[in-house]
Amino acid sequence: MDSSRRLWLGLAALLIASFGVLLFMGGEIHRKAPPMPERVLGSNGTLIYSQADIQKGRQVWQSMGGMQLGSIWGHGSYVAPDWSADWLHREATAVLDGWAQREASAESYAALSAERQAALRGRLEARMRLNTWDAATSTITLDEDRAAAIVAVAGHYRSLFGNDPATAALREAYAMKNDTVPDADNRHALTAFFWWTAWAATTNRPGKNITYTNNWPGEPLVGNRPPATTYLWSAFSVLFLIAGIALLGWHHAVTHGRSQEPQQLPATDPLALVRVTPSMRATAKYFWVVLALFLVQILLGAITAHYQIEGQQLYGVELSQVLPYSLTRTWHTQLAVLWIATAWLGTGLYIAPAISGHEPRFQRLGVNFLWVCLLVIVVGAFAGQWYAVMQKLGLEYNFWFGHQGWEYADIGRFWQWFLFIGLMLWLVLMGRALWPAIRRGDESRSIVGLLFLSTVAIGVFYGAGLMWGEHTSLSMVEYWRWWLVHLWVEGFFEVFATAVIAFLFTRLGLLQAKTATIAVLFATIVFMAGGVLGTLHHLYFAGTPTAVLALGASFSALEVVPLAYIGFEAYHTWKLGHATSWMARYRWPIMFFVAVAFWNLVGAGLFGFLINPPLSLYYMQGLNLTPLHGHTALFGVYGMLGIGLVLFCLRGLKPGLVWNEGLLRTSFWSLNIGLALMGLLTLLPIGTMQLLAAIDHGYWYARSADFMQKPIVELLVWMRVPGDVIFSIGAVAFTWFVMRLWMAPRHEAQLPQGSRAAEK
């Protein structure tokens, strides 16, 4: 059996085993999700909340932007509080204040002596953690003190989400528009949902001394502290990481240079000879859309960041009344995925006929049709979200056409289906163009097959976003949502990135297909070994059992293992970029691929692992250390890859043109320096300060207005401006470069003799 076949079998076995365990854990999460009670009663039998209230409250929360305005169980955005932690702290404080007033005639709990406070805390901890859920009657019963506290906290939220002047300053601090939820009944329902998430976070699982959310969030008042398992599995995850690095190091030492046969390099650029077919030419519009979406995404990002300073305004303009924070953030995060995905779709459609040399019938029609569909999806989904967040759509239609509120899976279900069908159409277009190359059976067959399989996985796994319904339990929604997000970005995107870069090098004649196939197959096995079960590391505190924490911590640590060696890949890529004189034509795509490797190490590897062990994430989840990882990994890796791929395609789409090196140099360095400054000047320092606050005072404080409005924090938010300006210059330079290829092209033939050599 040759090594390629062995690796294919190994990959198949790995995927079957990993997905088997992942599905089993899905069953466990379903079985052990926090219960949704039919009714919540006071000890005197009065109804506090019904199941309908809680479920309607979730719909209201989703319609106003859900995770894009504050967070639940740590998942969401960072300016407004984590509503679960905020409610929990307010309810605990209200109960303590009530006792202090009744039993000690004190003004509040804070006015008591330390000894008395400790006694009340002890009582509170026992009461709040006690599980009074009765499965037989589907009822939760609460004592009168808690019932009274719930009324008080609910009053605060009704004020906050309405237009009450008493909470106007807080709305501004949280970047909420006035009348976020104008309907009073909906506001009441919203409080039911927030209460339920806080209840799950502070109530012990039956027969255990750990809450449904594994004691998250940290809250000293109710004894929510990291459970022993977080320490245990954090330590083991580091152990597994070091063991993985050692094993891969050994493998590299043994196999390095084993199959490096001397390669006869082509004298001229083989891709320059590729015939550009009509469907390939039609992909140009995909790249124009990429640029437009990228620029809009940056603009929305700047507005979103500014809302952290002026919660409802943009330099004197009352922007929140027409374009509130939750919308700008929704579109900012969605456009990131959309433009990167569009770049990849366009690249796939461009290279498929180039690989096979076959232009199927009506391929151009399909490419154009898909492009129109994508535009309709973007415009339609965004319009629905605007109507939802502005509370003009109504809850009845929100799930299908409005805002689902799940970060990165925000668009209405109708638009999700439309996008899924669009991705299937993309697969059909890719498959029919690639089919002759796959059937040929030459030595490229395997790598073409792997490339195609990764595109199939990208398309098919979007289907995970269709697995939840309107009332599916929160834990299960999170489970499927991370199937979609995690398996894309830390699984199939990685495979696609590795395969497409290796594939391009084989087409350029710089790598032998056999060597590239084995390298890519091996890399895929390494990525997927950690990647599939690593999905669970997003679910440590999402109402899941402890096994999720153990598996998630262990396997996600393995995800970092290949990144520790990415320097090899970066150097290899850079070296291939200098393999022949004509490779100078691809200097900038290669540089962007090197940047992909760099940010894979820094953004995904270092900043990813920073928040990865359970003990770290217990405190860091939802702090600014999360977007530090998000920005540097998502743009740093996949954004840079998207730009590199666009450049590669442009070489073929507009052959014989002289590239403006100055613009590309400006773009490359500005994007990289801007991204680094964004992380180092703002996100890392604020995140670190928040971390210390969360450890010292509880998670709620690190996310509170009191903390986030500290002068030093606001100053650090302003420090985003230099990085963002530099980054924007890079994006504009890149756009200008592409536009000039169409508007003011300079042909190589127009160059004086001496200067043409440099270009070639």
Place this chain on the structure above:
Amino acid sequence: MIEFYPQIRLVHIAAVFASGGLFFLRGAGVQLGAQWPMVAPLRYLSYTIDTVLLTAALMLASLLHQYPFVHAWLTVKVLLLVVYIVLGMFALRRGRTRMARLGCWVLALLVYALIVSVARTHHPLGLLHRWAG
């Protein structure tokens, strides 16, 4: 964040003078036919100063609730800034003849002075408002 107002204002003013001073020197160098004004380190220094200047300006606008296109004097400042940038580009690089570069340089310095006077007086006409009545 008003606590940091004096420091931010100081940084803004320092960046204004650093930016204007550097432009004056580079422009003078260009008029004398020197190569050094366009070397990379000086260009990057200029970009860095201008980025600091812009950041401090945005912070001040937000702190004082005085905004371009809302308050006239700041609107004039922003519009004059655009004119200054365009003139500066022609003075240093894009001007085709020596006279064109010289003219743009002098005009740019005059616009710069007007921007500073608008900032000092918080009036759209700057110091000119005394003569304008």
